[in-house]
Amino acid sequence: MKNAYDIVIIGGGPAGLAAAIAAYDAGVKDILILEREDRLGGILNQCIHNGFGLTRFKESLSGPEYAARFIDEVEKRAIEVLTQTTVLSLTKDKTVTAINTEYGVFTVQAKAVVLAMGCRERxxxxxxxxxxxxxxxxxxxxxxxxxxxxxxxxxxxxxxxxxxxxxxxxxxxxxxxxxxxxxxxxxxxxxxxxxxxxxxxxxxxxxxxxxxxxxxxxxxxxxxxxxxxxxxxxxxxxxxxxxxxxxxxxxxxxxGLIPENELTKSAGIDLSPRTRGAVVYQNRETLVDGVFACGNVLQVHDLVDFVSEESELAGVSAAKYVLGEREEKDVIDVVNGKNVSYVIPQKLDKKASGNVKLFFRATGTFRNCVITAKCGDTVLLQRKKQIVVPGEMETLLLAQAKIAAAQGNIEITLEEQA
Amino acid sequence: MFDVIVIGGGVIGGAVLRELTKYKISVCMLEKENDVCMGQSKANSGIVHAGFDAAEGSLKAKFNVAGNKMMPAYAEELGVKYVNNGSLVVAFSQEDLKTLQVLKARGETNGVTDMEIISKEELRALEPHISENALGALHAKTGGIVCPYGLTIAAIGNAMDNGAKLYTDFEVVDMQKQDGVFTLTAKDGRTEQAKLVINCAGLGSGKIAALAGDSDIVVKGRRGEYILLDRESGDFVSHTLFFTPTQKGKGILVTQTADNNILLGPTSEEVETGNTDTTADGLAFVIQKVNAMVNNPPLYNTITSFTGVRAYSTRHDFILEESKHVAGLLHCAGIESPGLTSAPAIAKYVVEELVSKHIDLQKNENFQGKRKAEYFFKQLSVEEQNALIRKDPSYGRIVCRCEQITEGEIVRAIRENPPAKNIDAVKRRTRAGMGRCQGGFCQPFVAELIAKQQGIPFEQVTKNGKGSEIVVGVSK
Missing domain, CATH: 3.50.50.60 (FAD/NAD(P)-binding domain)
Structure with a gap:
């Protein structure tokens, strides 16, 4: 263990694992994963039923099997892991204080931090x-x-x-x-x-x-x-x-599940009252430079497959940050419109490259509805959906060009057709 | 045979027991439940009252003011967090404003210092979330907060470290005195003997008095329901906010706790039994009153609700006296609010003024009043914590993530005085399971530590004594 790393990842569940692998593959090898349990895998370890990985691997895996695929990849890359290590606090300048039996109370300085602490049950x-x-x-x-x-x-x-x-x-x-x-x-x-x-x-x-x-x-x-x-x-x-x-x-x-954001809060990172997770840009960077959030600590996902996808995005973004690919942002907000309880990301950087997949949830059950992304009176995108329920996350893919051209905030709405 | 038996392991019994161990006498405590601190001492507001509330000349007034002065040192010796946050009695009507003057005058008569009547604006400066309808307040700067179960358990533990014995599951059902010796019999037939008996049985103190024929001591219960908010909202208020008292009592309060939660309550309902269920109506009433006191209370951060049953005597004052029928039986009965505040003063009085009449008290030179620092891991500096982890690595393993409680602290609570036998007992000693997830994550680990330390099968680990086993068998 060293006292400084390029990237420190807090949490070794599905989010932290995917973020670590993606960051490594994006060119940053100096990574530390901090995990409070005695093994990697997070809550997947107790989810012995199957149904995991249908989207990502096109097969039905148990929780431990799904986790093993990522743990194997972490091990292949020899990414450093400290288990039975609880993070006690985090500061805005990315100093992480943690405790374990071997090192006692210790601090690690990171260039970038990925928050992947998951959630707890109400x-x-x-x-x-x-x-x-x-x-x-x-x-x-x-x-x-x-x-x-x-x-x-x-x-x-x-x-x-x-x-x-x-x-x-x-x-x-x-x-x-x-x-x-x-x-x-x-x-x-x-x-x-x-x-x-x-x-x-x-x-x-x-x-x-x-x-x-x-x-x-x-x-x-x-x-x-x-x-x-x-x-x-x-x-x-x-x-x-x-x-x-x-x-x-x-x-x-x-x-209900509540994102475990006590560390996020202690670092003074802005949280959304809707998701109780951090407010993020499309690259999953929080409003504190170099601190990223992904998985259930950001928004409670329906499927671990989506957690992995989001966390890879956060991992790549953290790597880019460490490698110095930063520019000044040109920021607009994503607004929760009619019948929409929340949208992730809450903020869009108009200058960032790539199309953006918006994730959102409805406030209730709606049938024969139209999902609309608009900027002022301009409709950017519209999609029909037979049924939308709060229990299943919806997505909307916004083209980069449309974001770049937006002359103000983008609102997402959900309306039933007559 | 003991010199003195204390009946009841609450905050009063604990303080009395510890005070007794300052002298060269043999003492023991009899507790009817499976652990100490199982009655009102674990479920009250945790307020160290200033002393303006009790009637002039009452025992309550006398011991409240004395106890308030003793509490900071008493809590510090026992390693229990005490905070001098100050109390605010908030007025919402012209009549309330007049009452504040009465309270202030009464406080002055009682010997309370540092009281001030403050304006609406000054009140808002102290408590920004106070309701717009508040017209002013009595600010009693000597008011404080303390962890009531922490204080009770620490006092009993410290007394035991100094030689006191503890017998739990010992419900006294019979008391006989012959040739100057009391014989107390438990429900299960066990007996203990002593020269002197001190009745600190809380809600049961009337029953103990009745065993001696002291039928003039009538003790009844008053239920109070509370709501507790997460530490995340712990700074929502900093003082203890009271409504201006009416004929019906002090009413609902809004306060920070010594552990930086926010506590709301209690309701007040006279009852015959010690039933501690919460009710939808009771909790709704708490919420209604809290909304009248402060703007937008962060109720979304509720982590639990609970009920305490407070004992009171029909004399409506503390009963600190020797039995009229049986010499050597001393009553501390009907100790209602401000009993917690008064505890150290009551203990000193009972031992120095009442016990001393019967027993020649010689100072115990070996008495160690301070509890060891390892009990309070979180209060140590990083250097001290690391020294402890090097000595015992289990202090480097967090078991309760919400309250950041280590394995070392939990093991200590299971092993040391008074030993924690079950999950709730560990919780009261360490706070493991008291946080926002309410034990969802740590309970299985705490249960394993209990099983291992006690050498019992996992299936025998209980939440709160026999009959409350946490699992019913092995899975397939």
Whole structure:
């Protein structure tokens, strides 16, 4: 270990791995990956189900298999890795302070930093769910860790709140482990999970999905003994008189993922209140020069394939930055228009080369809609789509020439056709 | 047989136990739960009150003001973070403004210093997020904040380091006195004996008093629901903000905590039992009141909610007295707010004034009041941290990423006084699992450390004692 590197990558999950490989191949070999767990791969290590890599490799891999492809590439390039190393702080001038058993508390100076810390699950506490606080209440990912990594069954009789992908995957996983999953409750009128997961994880096992329902009370002193589930109105408030009771010993929460941006924040890097990730340009550079962000720490992705793609972009951009390919930017904003909850990137450099793939999510479910990118009254691009749901990220490819010619901010809108 | 038995491992029992170990006597603590600090001492506002609130001449007033003065040194000795952030009693009506004058005068009578009535503008300068409807405030500069469970556990741990014994799962159901010796019997039949018994049983202090026939000591409970916000929003307010008290009590407060979270609450509802469920209505009420106090509270950063049940006596003052029926039984009963603030002063009084009447107290020259620095890894300098990591590399491994708690700290909490036996006990001692992910990431690791240190199978690790095992078996 040295005390200075060209690029320091914080996080050795799918984002950090792809960024490291891409940066290396773009000509910067002096790279350090810092990973807090005892091995590379991040959350993929506990995702033993398949379905990873369909887009990228045209085959269905398990999480560990998908990670192994990248870990092998990192090893081939002999990129330096420190595992069991937690980054404690980051400064704007790219000094990284970390801790491990070997070096204690130490600092590393980087020319460029790639933020690839991933995300965490929103907990029961964040929702103010009423009732007691017994054992048996887990976030879905924690339960997944117990089952797949530690080899233990967290419970036998389960109700799941939230129909995010991890919740759906765990409904199937717990069923395969012999547990009874009574219900998956979703407060929204739609699931935020992938359609294929609803089919393969719930429908195939006859697990009921209660849309517009939430858990209004958790019962049990030492261990969960049951939950009360209520229907909600259009304002997502529980409706009195609709209570259903389920006896269960376990409640799993799959109620959203939050990018882990405490380090980003400590460095004074601007975050978007919509994504809770950094504000970035199309090359995934944050508003602090030489600090890049990619993967779930930037925006919560649906598929790891997209994480890899985005992280390669960030890795190449970090390498270019180190190699001195910098110019003054000419910046415009990307504006969230009608029915659009967020767009990545939030900022476009008009001078940057290359077409730009915009990633965005809708605020609800829309049918027969038109997606439009416009600058003032000028329509830059328009595309029709039969159905758009918040659970599936949409993309829009903007030609470089159109960005360069834009006379102001670009707005993305989504409108249903009459 | 002990010289003194303390019943109840809360902040009062802890302070009394530690005070007793300053003398050459044998002491023990009996706690009905599986760990100390399981009642109101772990679920309250953590405020070190200035002392303007309690009625003139009351025990509350006396011990509050004395305890407030003792708290900085008491907390420092025990290595617990205390912050002198100051309290603001905020007025929202002309009547409230008049009440502030009454409070200030009362505070002066009680011996509180450094109080000032400040204008709307001065209030806004101190707290930029205060509601536009606020008209002014009483600024009590001696008000502070402290971690209540940290303080309780550290006092008991320090007492144990100085020779005190602790028996948990010991719910006293019978008390007999014969030939000058008390015999206390637990629900499971175990007994302990002592010459003197001090009742610090919190919500249960009325029951203990009843065992001696002191039926004039009636202790009831008052539920309070709280919401806790992430440290990310920890600077949203810096003072402790109170509504101007009415007949109904002090009401909801908005405060920073000593660990830099934001705490909102509590509600107030009289109850018969110690049920600590939260309710949708209770939490909604907290939010409604908080919105009246401050603009745009960052509720999106909520990380948990909880309920505490505070004991109060029907006398509405502290009860610090010897039993009317059984000599040698001393009551510290009905210790409600400002009990946390008063704890060190109460302990000193009980030992020096009440215990001393029965036992000849000789100073214990070996008493070590300071806890070791390794307990507070995060407060060490980088050089000190690295020296510790070289000695014990487990201090270089972060287990709880949200609160940055190391394996070394967790192992220490499991091994040292009072030993943490389960996941919640580790949390109260180290903060592992108390952060924004609420243990989502670290719980499996903490559970493994408990299993390893205690030499038990993983399946026997509990969240909070028997019946709360975190897994139900192995996966296929």
């Amino acid at each position: 907990s029961r506490g964040a929702l103010n769910v009423a009732g007691s606080r017994p054992a048996g209440v887990y976030s879905a990912g924690t339960a997944q860790k117990y089952v797949n990594i530690k080899g233990y069954l967290p419970g036998k009789s389960v109700v799941i709140l939230g129909s995010g992908d991890i919740g759906l995957i765990m409904a199937r996983r717990m069923t395969l482990e012999g547990a009874k999953v009574h219900a998956v409750c979703e407060i929204m009128p739609y699931s935020s999970g992938l359609k294929r997961n609803i089919a393969q994880c719930l429908d195939d096992f006859d697990i009921p999905l209660y849309l517009n329902h939430t858990i209004t009370k958790i019962e049990g002193d030492k261990r969960v003994t049951g939950v009360v589930v209520s229907k909600v109105d259009e304002n997502r408030k529980p409706i009195k008189g609709t209570e259903m009771h389920f006896d269960c010993d376990t409640v799993l929460f799959s109620v």
